[in-house]
Amino acid sequence: MNNSIQRFLFKDLNIRGQVVRLEEAWQSMTTDRHYPKAIIELLGELSGFAVIMATGMKHAGKITLQIQGSGPITLLVVEVSHDLKIRGVAKTNQPIDEQTDLDSLLGDGRIMVTLDNSVTKRHFQSFVDRQGETISEVCANFLSQSEQLPSKMWLSANEHAMGGVLIQKLADTDDIDADGWDRVHSLTNTLKDEELTTLDAETLLHRLFHEEVIELFEAKEVVYECPKDSSKVEAMLLSLGEAEVRKILKEEGEIVVHNEICNFHLRFGEKEVDELFTEAADTSIQ
Template identity: 40%
Template sequence: MSIDTLQRFLLDDLDIRGAVVRLGPVWQEITARRHYPAPANALLGEMCATALFIADALKHPGRITFQLRGDGPVSLLVVDCDERLNLRAMAHAVADTAPAPMPELLGGGQLLLSLDVPNMRQPWQSVVPMQGDNIAEVFEHYLGLSEQLPSRLFLAASPEGAAGLFLQKLPNADARDADGWNRITGLAATVTADELLALPADELLTRLFHEETVRVFDARKVLHDCPEDWDKVRTMLRSLGRQEVEAVLREHGEVLIRDDLANRDYRFDAAAVEALFSEAPPTLH
């Protein structure tokens, strides 16, 4: 298994399914030039791995967005992923945020979910109380409510990568082996952060479940494909009006539009602003 992939697996004899995610270059692109404090970076990386497990279940084109909002020094974590596993993410955090337990970092908050698919008139949204002492527990609680299937998450993140192991108990698991779920989750709980971040899926699963029959499926590639969209930004600036845009230009010497999720800046100098309002806007048909 290469890096920047999600790979599903099934414990055939136990009716337990799961997946392994390992991120490297994609994670580094997401965090490039952002300089998040280490505690926020770690939370965001763990949330990225978790969102991929959930987005992998999307059967039709669509985009799922998770937001953790609170009143602590890490006030916002957003992860956005579509059915192709095209991942975007961002955080808002106080620059000198010190290491602390997650509830202290986020403060009292909520988990917001938004699902946007082409045939829906508007995105479906849900708000879930944030319950748990870490990202894994928050999403285990969410999955228990939404899918009504016991789930476990084991997550890790560093400046170089993010990774996770996901397990879910299927309805017939107890009939197949009454102790199977407890045995497998106990074995999974021995995994270390270094193992999650470094080991390919097949090696990780063999190390953890060497006495079980594990069927591993083809890996899916994770993307960070966020092309520039200058037309969209120009249309937005035109909607603000020339007077307001030129006022920003006079104050700052340029007009800067920041796309946080895509980790991209759009800059307009005086010549670009003049061209923006001199050229005819595109005709809508």
């Protein structure tokens, strides 16, 4: 499965982890965006972290990771639902040097994590401190603090795929094998970007840890989904009022609204405006 996340466990060490790799879903999210290499890498890494976070959700809803930066990358957003449907977008305000570091790209931007519970209709927000030189390091440090488990993460992305590996040290790991965590960490640290973005979980884990006993759990599919939902735009037009909307329509010939996160245009001509306000009038009469 080329769009999936899988949990694994070192049975003799009590170290757990996850492997994520996206191909078609990642390509669907970035196609026709013309992102430079630096954005592809950052958005891909953030997407991998978002999928990992979403697997820990205990309720229906979604998790949103958002960075509003003061550098050339002004916005990075990734949303992943509890059933692993993903979408995301990046915005810039100037050309980007491919060799630019994280601070230069984002300025003082921080990662905001929003957890939406669709059952209770409540949401929880927190900020990820920028402790680390890469998104991988920043996100691993966040997990170490929030879950109280030492965590290490490797993330990589290119225009074709993104991939990532997370390992976490459980409470009694040192009692089982005092050198186990350091050994697993050192082996995982040999990962190359090409391996992260091209190898399936089973092959990758065998290549790294063929001398260890690993249990690999069932893969969960990750799907890109960004439906063309016009309801919010229609509500916005209704709030403007029919006179104002028809005035805009007369001046512009057509009302066009661009959905940035899904990268499509909603178009309202005279026919669509007539239908919108006729339906609204019929509803109000009922």
